[in-house]
Amino acid sequence: xxxxxxPDGERPVGQxxxxxxxxxxxxxxxxxxxxxxxxxxxELRRQLLATPAAVVVxxxxxxxxxxxxxxxSATPPRLDEARLAVDALGGLVDAVADRLxxxxxSLVDALAQIxxxxxxxxxxxQxxxxQxxxxQTGxxxxxxxxxxxxxxx
Numbered sequence: 001x002x003x004x005x006x007p008d009g010e011r012p013v014g015q016x017x018x019x020x021x022x023x024x025x026x027x028x029x030x031x032x033x034x035x036x037x038x039x040x041x042x043e044l045r046r047q048l049l050a051t052p053a054a055v056v057v058x059x060x061x062x063x064x065x066x067x068x069x070x071x072x073s074a075t076p077p078r079l080d081e082a083r084l085a086v087d088a089l090g091g092l093v094d095a096v097a098d099r100l101x102x103x104x105x106s107l108v109d110a111l112a113q114i115x116x117x118x119x120x121x122x123x124x125x126q127x128x129x130x131q132x133x134x135x136q137t138g139x140x141x142x143x144x145x146x147x148x149x150x151x152x153x
Contacts, residue, residue: 052101054099054100054101054103055101055103057092057096057100058100058101058103058106058107060092061089061092061093061100061103061107061110062107062110064085064086064088064089064092065085065089065107065110065111065114067085068082068085068086068089068114068118069114069117071085072114072117072118072121076125077121077122077125079118079121079122079125082118082121083118086111086114086115086118089107089110089111089114090111090115093107093108093111
């Protein structure tokens with residue numbers, strides 16, 4: 001891992017990128033290059049160990065933010081899925097914000113933004129559903145009223 005995406009852009013994590021593991025053009029690495037999958041896994045582990053835990057945790061938190069935003073932007077919004085991602089992000093940030101270093105402020109801001117977006121989208125979605133229900137109920141009542149009116153004598 002040589003950089004980390006944040007809402008402020010890419011940030012280097014302070015290590016020189018290692019060589020990319022060799023990939024065959026066809027087939028799986030284990031069939032064409034014995035031990036290649038183990039070597040690639042070992043390289044990923046070395047990179048992960050060389051990266052501060054705060055950076056890895058922050059990266060996962062940004063992933064939760066993106067997951068929540070993805071569900072909120074669906075048509076129609078997937079509110080239950082978004083709420084789970086927002087709540088998970090909130091739990092993570094609330095639990096370890098003071099240990100996230102440079103990412104703390106960005107994550108606290110991101111959490112506030114995604115919570116606000118959730119409230120706004122959920123409110124608009126519920127209002128739209130309520131209006132659609134009221135419109136349908138009103139139309140049904142008007143239709144029923146026309147049918148049940150007695151004829152003038």
